[in-house]
Amino acid sequence: MTNATTISEPSSNTQQQKSFEQQQSEMTLKTVLGRRGLERLDLLLLVVESLDLNGGEAMLWTTQQLGLQEQFPNRVELWKRRCHNPLRRATRRGELSAFDAEAMLRLLCSMASRLYPLLHQLLSSREPEELNLQRWALLDQRLRDLIEERMNPRRGAVQRLLQQEQSQPIQRELVFSLALAAGDGGIDRLRASLLDPTP
Amino acid sequence: MLNLSFRYDQTAVRLQVEGLPDFSAGHGDGILGIISGWRLQLVASPELEGKREHLQALMATVLPYARHRISGVKRAFGDTASAVVISPDGDKHQLLLRSSQPNIPPLTLHLDHAELADLVRCLDALRLDPRVQVPWELPIDHPLPRKELAERVPLSQRFGAPFIGGTALALIAGLSLLLPVPRSSEGTLPPANSTTPEQTQSSSNR
Numbered sequence: 001m002t003n004a005t006t007i008s009e010p011s012s013n014t015q016q017q018k019s020f021e022q023q024q025s026e027m028t029l030k031t032v033l034g035r036r037g038l039e040r041l042d043l044l045l046l047v048v049e050s051l052d053l054n055g056g057e058a059m060l061w062t063t064q065q066l067g068l069q070e071q072f073p074n075r076v077e078l079w080k081r082r083c084h085n086p087l088r089r090a091t092r093r094g095e096l097s098a099f100d101a102e103a104m105l106r107l108l109c110s111m112a113s114r115l116y117p118l119l120h121q122l123l124s125s126r127e128p129e130e131l132n133l134q135r136w137a138l139l140d141q142r143l144r145d146l147i148e149e150r151m152n153p154r155r156g157a158v159q160r161l162l163q164q165e166q167s168q169p170i171q172r173e174l175v176f177s178l179a180l181a182a183g184d185g186g187i188d189r190l191r192a193s194l195l196d197p198t199p
Numbered sequence: 200m201l202n203l204s205f206r207y208d209q210t211a212v213r214l215q216v217e218g219l220p221d222f223s224a225g226h227g228d229g230i231l232g233i234i235s236g237w238r239l240q241l242v243a244s245p246e247l248e249g250k251r252e253h254l255q256a257l258m259a260t261v262l263p264y265a266r267h268r269i270s271g272v273k274r275a276f277g278d279t280a281s282a283v284v285i286s287p288d289g290d291k292h293q294l295l296l297r298s299s300q301p302n303i304p305p306l307t308l309h310l311d312h313a314e315l316a317d318l319v320r321c322l323d324a325l326r327l328d329p330r331v332q333v334p335w336e337l338p339i340d341h342p343l344p345r346k347e348l349a350e351r352v353p354l355s356q357r358f359g360a361p362f363i364g365g366t367a368l369a370l371i372a373g374l375s376l377l378l379p380v381p382r383s384s385e386g387t388l389p390p391a392n393s394t395t396p397e398q399t400q401s402s403s404n405r
Binding site: 116117119120121123124125126173176177179180181182183184185186188189190191192193195196197198199 | 210
């Protein structure tokens with residue numbers, strides 16, 4: 001029976017799997033992020049840094065784990081890519097190359113998978129309410145500090161992130177997005193969302 | 200007969216799939232090609248089980264919902280005829296499951312964000328598992344069309360600026376109509392101190 005199966009033609013199932021993968025890889029090649037995509041990608045990385053006190057070092061370590069050390073040999077190179085975000089104080093002109101964008105996406109999704117237990121705690125309604133409020137307050141404080149330090153406060157989008165009433169639902173959506181970006185299929189989902197057109 | 204069973208665990212969700220290799224499709228011993236059954240355990244919810252079609256329906260509903268949610272679009276997936284319907288429900292997500300057996304009422308589950316993320320991770324792990332070679336007919340994750348994204352922006356925000364602009368234009372046009380129109384030169388007296396060039400010339404000759 002084994003012999004019979006080895007000489008059988010490739011199944012339609014395998015062909016479908018291949019076409020699915022091909023289509024997904026075509027999407028990967030098109031990862032030239034627009035302004036909104038760059039803003040969101042950097043903001044999600046900022047949330048990762050807020051969740052992980054040693055986030056900068058962890059990102060560098062993760063790039064080595066992912067085999068991206070040629071692209072991001074040190075913190076400065078990573079910072080230079082992130083400075084394509086137009087909301088930054090020190091922003092860089094030009095668009096991020098598809099190769100760099102894909103590397104940053106992989107880095108972000110890997111960090112989201114690593115921090116998934118924390119994200120789960122924050123999003124779960126079964127956690128003790130008071131404890132969860134403290135966790136959200138801590139995240140809010142750290143994120144606020146990072147935004148004030150790195151983002152241009154004259155921008156409306158940055159001001160919205162710093163206003164208490166408006167920032168809370170945005171932070172919740174960002175944490176939920178990170179949770180959905182974690183895991184095996186998260187990168188495809190996040191990539192597609194970052195490529196969304198501006199409404 | 201070689202029966203295979205794979206389990207995918209997350210904090211609040213456990214998905215177990217059972218089946219057989221599809222030797223007619225060229226699968227090896229450890230490859231699951233035919234799903235005979237599956238079980239889904241969600242924390243504080245009854246255990247769900249079903250056939251391949253039900254699992255396919257669950258994936259085809261939950262994964263596009265997650266794709267839209269990551270872009271901030273809150274909309275329901277599935278209709279009255281679907282076996283699985285998922286819709287936003289405040290801060291939670293309502294998952295409605297209809298049994299294919301008669302006289303069994305639909306089951307409604309309310310998932311929070313963490314449980315939905317767990318469920319999505321389990322379904323992702325299953326569909327991307329190289330040991331499971333089942334042709335899932337699922338949509339590719341594409342950027343959403345502009346129309347769908349526009350719906351997430353509140354109406355007041357979407358039409359606020361055009362409405363204010365249009366109102367301001369109409370107001371200015373209305374006010375300009377109220378302004379008195381300058382009268383024509385016929386039938387009006389010239390101003391008292393105005394002099395024509397001829398008059399000026401004659402006065403200088405004197």
